Amino acid sequence: MDTSKTSNTVFTNHVAEEIDATVSSLSPSGVFVLVDRNTEDTVLPRMQMLSKAIASATPISIAPGDDNKTVDALTHVWKQLSDNHATRSSVLINLGGGMVTDLGSFAASTFKRGIPFINVPTTLLAAVDASVGGKTGINFNGLKNEVGTFSDARKVIISTMFFNTLSMTQLRSGYAEMLKHGLIDSGQTFNTLLAYHVEQQDTDRLLTLLKDSVAVKQAIVDQDPREAGLRRALNLGHTVAHAFESVAIERKSPIPHGYAVAYGLVVAAVLSHMKFDFPSTELHKLSDYVRSNYGAFAITCDEYPHLLDIMSHDKKNLYPDTFNFTLLRAPGDVATDTLVTPAEITAALDIYRDLLGLA
Amino acid sequence: MDTSKTSNTVFTNHVAEEIDATVSSLSPSGVFVLVDRNTEDTVLPRMQMLSKAIASATPISIAPGDDNKTVDALTHVWKQLSDNHATRSSVLINLGGGMVTDLGSFAASTFKRGIPFINVPTTLLAAVDASVGGKTGINFNGLKNEVGTFSDARKVIISTMFFNTLSMTQLRSGYAEMLKHGLIDSGQTFNTLLAYHVEQQDTDRLLTLLKDSVAVKQAIVDQDPREAGLRRALNLGHTVAHAFESVAIERKSPIPHGYAVAYGLVVAAVLSHMKFDFPSTELHKLSDYVRSNYGAFAITCDEYPHLLDIMSHDKKNLYPDTFNFTLLRAPGDVATDTLVTPAEITAALDIYRDLLGLA
Numbered sequence: 001m002d003t004s005k006t007s008n009t010v011f012t013n014h015v016a017e018e019i020d021a022t023v024s025s026l027s028p029s030g031v032f033v034l035v036d037r038n039t040e041d042t043v044l045p046r047m048q049m050l051s052k053a054i055a056s057a058t059p060i061s062i063a064p065g066d067d068n069k070t071v072d073a074l075t076h077v078w079k080q081l082s083d084n085h086a087t088r089s090s091v092l093i094n095l096g097g098g099m100v101t102d103l104g105s106f107a108a109s110t111f112k113r114g115i116p117f118i119n120v121p122t123t124l125l126a127a128v129d130a131s132v133g134g135k136t137g138i139n140f141n142g143l144k145n146e147v148g149t150f151s152d153a154r155k156v157i158i159s160t161m162f163f164n165t166l167s168m169t170q171l172r173s174g175y176a177e178m179l180k181h182g183l184i185d186s187g188q189t190f191n192t193l194l195a196y197h198v199e200q201q202d203t204d205r206l207l208t209l210l211k212d213s214v215a216v217k218q219a220i221v222d223q224d225p226r227e228a229g230l231r232r233a234l235n236l237g238h239t240v241a242h243a244f245e246s247v248a249i250e251r252k253s254p255i256p257h258g259y260a261v262a263y264g265l266v267v268a269a270v271l272s273h274m275k276f277d278f279p280s281t282e283l284h285k286l287s288d289y290v291r292s293n294y295g296a297f298a299i300t301c302d303e304y305p306h307l308l309d310i311m312s313h314d315k316k317n318l319y320p321d322t323f324n325f326t327l328l329r330a331p332g333d334v335a336t337d338t339l340v341t342p343a344e345i346t347a348a349l350d351i352y353r354d355l356l357g358l359a
Numbered sequence: 360m361d362t363s364k365t366s367n368t369v370f371t372n373h374v375a376e377e378i379d380a381t382v383s384s385l386s387p388s389g390v391f392v393l394v395d396r397n398t399e400d401t402v403l404p405r406m407q408m409l410s411k412a413i414a415s416a417t418p419i420s421i422a423p424g425d426d427n428k429t430v431d432a433l434t435h436v437w438k439q440l441s442d443n444h445a446t447r448s449s450v451l452i453n454l455g456g457g458m459v460t461d462l463g464s465f466a467a468s469t470f471k472r473g474i475p476f477i478n479v480p481t482t483l484l485a486a487v488d489a490s491v492g493g494k495t496g497i498n499f500n501g502l503k504n505e506v507g508t509f510s511d512a513r514k515v516i517i518s519t520m521f522f523n524t525l526s527m528t529q530l531r532s533g534y535a536e537m538l539k540h541g542l543i544d545s546g547q548t549f550n551t552l553l554a555y556h557v558e559q560q561d562t563d564r565l566l567t568l569l570k571d572s573v574a575v576k577q578a579i580v581d582q583d584p585r586e587a588g589l590r591r592a593l594n595l596g597h598t599v600a601h602a603f604e605s606v607a608i609e610r611k612s613p614i615p616h617g618y619a620v621a622y623g624l625v626v627a628a629v630l631s632h633m634k635f636d637f638p639s640t641e642l643h644k645l646s647d648y649v650r651s652n653y654g655a656f657a658i659t660c661d662e663y664p665h666l667l668d669i670m671s672h673d674k675k676n677l678y679p680d681t682f683n684f685t686l687l688r689a690p691g692d693v694a695t696d697t698l699v700t701p702a703e704i705t706a707a708l709d710i711y712r713d714l715l716g717l718a
Contacts, residue, residue, distance in 0.1 A: 029678045075430055082500040082672070089677050110469070112674045113496065113507045114585075137472065141441040148472045149508060226473075313441070315471045318448050319388040 008155050009132055009218065011211055015120065015159040016050035022118055022155045023053035023091060030090040031057040032081060034104040036064035039096040042165060043122055047095065057093065058084050062103070066257065067249055069099050069139045077107040081115075091116045091154070097123040097170075098130030098257065102145070105136035109151035119153040122162040124174025124206075125258050128181070128213050131156045133221040133234075142249075143313050144242045150226055158214070160207050171198040172293055173258030178209060179289070180265060181216040184233050186332035187282070189216070194289050232336040235316055236326045237264030243310040244297050255297060262294040266355060270348040271340055272327040282331055287355040296356035304349060308342050367514050368491055368577065370570055374479065374518040375409035381477055381514045382412035382450060389449040390416040391440060393463040395423035398455040401524060402481055406454065416452065417443050421462070425616065426608055428458050428498045436466040440474075450475045450513070456482040456529075457489030457616065461504070464495035468510035478512040481521040483533025483565075484617050487540070487572050490515045492580040492593075501608075502672050503601045509585055517573070519566050530557040531652055532617025537568060538648075539624060540575040543592050545691035546641070548575070553648050591695040594675055595685045596623030602669040603656050614656060621653040625714060629707040630699055631686040641690055646714040655715035663705050670704070 012018045023031055033054055035044050040061045047054045060080040062073045081092070094104030094117060101119045108117035119131035137148020163171070175198050182190035189212065196205060217234060224231040241257070241264030248255045266287050272278035290296075299307065308323075316324045316337075323345060327338045353359040371377045382390055392413055394403050399420050406413045419439040421432045440451070453463035453476060460478045467476035478490035496507020522530070534557050541549035548571065555564060576593060583590040600616070600623030607614040625646050631637035649655075658666065667682075675683045675696075682704060686697045712718040 071430070071434055078506055079500055082502065082505055085672065087676055087678065088674055110506045110508055112505065113494065113509055135472065141438055143441065146441055146471065147437055147469045149469055150472055313444065315447055317446055319446065 008153065009158065009214060010155060011158050011207070013159055013161055015157055015161055016047065016054075018155075018157045019047075019051050019093065019118065019120065020053045022157070023093070026089075026091050026116055026154065028089055028091040028116070029087045030085070031093065032060055032084070032086060032090060033057040033093045033095055034060045034062070034077060034100055034107075036062050036068075036096050036100050038064045039100065039122055043095060043162065054093065054095075062100070064099065065254065066099055066139065066245070067254055069103050071138065071140065073103055074107055074138050077104065078111055081107070081111050086111065086115065088112050088115055091118060093118045093120060094131075095120045095122060096126070097121065098126040101126050101131040102135070102137055102148070105151060105153065106138055106148050109136055109149045114151065116154045119156045121156070121158060123166060124163055124171050124210070125177060125256075126174075127158045128174050128210060129177040129217070131158075132214055132217055134225060142246060143310075144245060145315075146313075158210070160203050160210075163203065163206070168198060169256060173256035176258035176262040176265070176294070178213040179286075180234075180236050180261060181213045183265065183269075183286075183328060183331050184220075184236060184334055185216045187330065190282070190331045191285075194285060197293065229336065232316055232326050233334040236328070236334070237261050237268045239311050239314045239316065239323070239325055240264035240267040240307075242314065243307045244299075246310050247299070247303065247307065248297070259294050260297065262290045263297045263352070263356070266290050267348050267352045268325065268327060270351045270355070271325060271344060272329070272335075274344060274348065275338065275340070276327060276329040276335060278328050279330060284355075291356050296353075296358050298358055299349065299353070301350070304346050307349070308345060311345070367512065368517065368573060369514060370517050370566070372518055372520055374516055374520055375406065375413075377514075377516045378406075378410045378452065378477065378479065379412045381516070382452070385448075385450050385475055385513065387448055387450040387475070388446045389444070390452065391419055391443070391445060391449060392416040392452045392454055393419045393421070393436060393459055393466075395421050395427075395455050395459050397423045398459065398481055402454060402521065413452065413454075421459070423458065424613065425458055425498065425604070426613055428462050430497065430499065432462055433466055433497050436463065437470055440466070440470050445470065445474065447471050447474055450477060452477045452479060453490075453512075454479045454481060455485070456480065457485040460485050460490040461494070461496055461507070464510060464512060465497055465507050468495055468508045473510070475513045478515045480515070480517060482525060483522055483530050483569070484536060484615075485533075486517045487533050487569060488536040488576070490517070491573055491576055493584060501605060502669075503604060504674075505672075517569070519562050519569075522562065522565070527557060528615060532615035535617035535621040535624070535653070537572040538645075539593075539595050539620060540572045542624065542628075542645075542687060542690050543579075543595060543693055544575045546689065549641070549690045550644075553644060556652065588695065591675055591685050592693040595687070595693070596620050596627045598670050598673045598675065598682070598684055599623035599626040601673065602666045603658075605669050606658070606662065606666065607656070618653050619656065621649045622656045622711070622715070625649050626707050626711045627684065627686060629710045629714070630684060630703060631688070631694075633703060633707065634697065634699070635686060635688040635694060637687050638689060643714075650715050655712075655717050657717055658708065658712070660705075660709070663708060666708070667701050667704060
C-alpha cells in the first residue's frame with residue numbers, strides 16, 4: 001500500500017520529544033492541552049514532567065466518555081480557548097482517547113475558523129482510528145458524530161508507551177477497528193490479525209500490526225479525504241455499530257465503540273454473505289473470534305424497528321428511508337453503497353443473534 | 360481585476376428560476392430553507408409562490424438580529440435538520456441577511472460534516488459581504504464570529520429584487536462595506552462610491568456598483584481563501600467595528616454592522632494617516648461622508664481600556680496583547696498586519712471623536 005502521504009502520522013516511543021519538536025515548529029502564540037478527567041489524572045502529570053510544551057500549556061479538561069461528547073463540552077472548550085486569549089496561531093494538543101481527539105479536533109477546526117491541533121492518542125482505538133484521517137465531531141440529537149468537520153491534525157503522534165496502562169477492554173475495543181482494516185485490506189491481513197489476541201500483550205507485535213493497520217486507513221483516506229466514495233469502505237460494520245451504541249446509551253449502559261464495531265462487522269459479514277456470497281468460512285472465523293473475545297450485544301426482535309430507525313439517520317444514507325451499507329464480496333474486496341432492505345437487515349440481525357449465541 | 364473564478368456568484372433578477380435550477384442540479388434528497396422571523400414574514404411567502412424548490416422546502420426559522428447569532432440558534436438548526444432526516448445530499452438554502460447566511464452556512468458546513476448550501480442574500484450587506492467568500496460563523500463569548508468555518512456556498516444568488524424592501528438604514532449598512540472595497544481597490548473606485556448616496560435609490564446604478572464591489576472581494580478571496588495574508592485586506596476597519604458592535608450589544612442597543620464598519624474605516628484611516636501618511640484629503644472625504652450619512656458612535660475616553668481589551672481578542676492578532684491592523688498607505692495600497700500600539704489606537708479614537716463631532 002502507498003504510505004508516501006502518511007507523513008503527518010508518527011510512530012515513536014519518544015512521544016514528549018516529538019510533541020516538543022512539533023509545537024516548536026509551529027512557533028505558537030500559546031499552547032493548550034485538552035484532556036478528559038481520566039487522562040488528566042493518569043497521563044497529564046507524567047507528560048508535564050517529560051514535555052516542555054505540555055508543561056507550559058494551559059490545560060482544558062472535560063468529562064470522559066462518549067456520552068459527554070456533546071455541544072456542552074464543545075462549548076466549554078471554545079470558552080476556555082476564548083477566555084485564555086487563544087489566537088489563530090495558538091495550538092491545541094488533544095491528549096486522550098477518541099472522544100478527546102474527535103471533540104478537540106472539532107473545537108480547534110472551528111475556533112476562530114480554525115487553529116492548528118496535534119493529536120496524541122492514548123488508547124489503541126484512538127491510535128488506529130479516531131486520531132487519523134481528519135474526521136472530527138460530536139454526538140448530537142442522540143446520533144453519533146452528527147455534526148463535525150473534515151480537518152487534518154498537523155501531526156498525529158502515536159506511541160505504545162500509553163498502551164501499557166490500558167485495560168483488556170480498551171485494547172479489545174481498539175483491536176476491533178484493526179480487524180475492520182484487515183477485512184478491507186486482504187484475506188491475508190485479516191487472518192494475520194485473527195492469530196493475535198490482545199491478552200498476549202506482545203507490545204512489539206501489536207505495534208507492527210498497528211502500523212500496518214493505520215497504513216491501510218491512511219491509504220484510503222489519502223485517495224478520498226471527504227468520503228465521496230472509496231472512503232466509505234472504512235464504514236464497514238459501522239451502521240449497525242452506531243445503532244447498537246445509541247441503544248446502549250438509551251439503556252444507560254454504554255458499550256465501548258470497538259465492541260460495537262466487532263458486532264457490526266458480524267452483521268455486515270452476514271449481509272455480505274447474503275448479497276455477495278462472502279465466504280461462510282471467513283464469516284464463521286470472524287463470528288467465532290468476536291464471540292470469544294467480545295461476547296455479544298443483546299437485542300430482541302422487538303427492538304428491530306427502533307434499530308432500523310436509528311440506522312435510517314446514518315450519514316452514509318444518500319436518501320431518507322434507504323440503507324446504504326458497506327459490504328464485502330470477500331476480504332479485500334469492498335462493495336460500498338450497497339442498498340439493503342429493512343427485511344434483509346432484520347434477517348441479518350436474526351443470524352447475528354444465532355452466531356453470537358443470543359437466540 | 361480577475362473575475363474568472365466568480366462563477367459561484369450570480370447576479371440575476373430571476374432569482375426563483377436561478378434557485379430552482381441550482382437546486383435541481385444538485386438532485387438533493389431534501390431541501391431546507393433557513394429564514395429569520397423577518398424574512399419568514401416578508402420574503403418567504405413570496406418566494407414560495409415563485410420557486411418550486413422553496414415551495415417544497417422544509418422551513419427552519421430563527422430569531423433575527425446579530426445578538427441571536429448564537430450557539431443556541433446553531434443548535435436549533437442542527438436539530439431541525441436532524442429531526443427532519445436531512446442527509447449529506449440534502450441542501451440548505453439560506454434566505455436572509457448576513458446573520459442568516461453566516462449561521463446557516465456554519466450549520467450546513469458542520470451538519471454530518473458538511474452538506475451543500477446556497478446563499479440568497481436579502482440585504483445589501485449580505486450581498487456585498489456576508490454571503491460571498493466562504494466565511495461562516497456565530498458570535499461566541501461576547502465576540503463576533505468567534506467560531507465558524509471556511510466553507511463555500513454552492514451558489515450565491517444576488518438579486519436587487521429584495522433591495523426595494525430595505526430601509527435606508529439597511530442600505531447604508533451594506534454600502535459601508537462597498538466603501539471599504541473601494542478604499543482597498545483604488546482611489547478611483549473610492550471616489551466613484553462617494554458620489555452615490557443610497558437616498559438616490561437608483562437601483563441600476565447601485566447594481567453596477569455592487570457587481571464591481573463583489574468582484575473586488577472575490578478577486579482577493581480567490582487568491583487567499585483561508586486568510587493567510589492578502590485576504591486580511593478585507594478586515595479594513597473591522598477591528599474597531601467589532602469592538603464598537605460588542606460595546607453596543609453590552610449597552611443593549613446594537614448598531615447595524617455596516618454603521619460600525621463606517622466608523623471603523625474612519626479610525627483605520629486616521630491610523631493610516633498617522634503611520635503611513637495616508638492622504639489627509641482622502642481621510643476628510645471619508646470622515647465627511649461617514650458623518651453625514653452614518654452619524655457617529657458615541658464613546659468616551661473612559662471606555663478606551665475596555666475597547667482595547669475587546670480588540671485584543673481580534674482573530675487577526677497573531678499574538679496576545681498585540682494589535683494587528685489592516686491599514687492603507689493610500690486608497691488601493693493596503694498594508695496588512697500592521698502592528699499598532701495601544702497609545703496609537705487611543706490617539707486615533709480621540710481624532711475619530713473630533714472628526715465625527717463627538718468631542
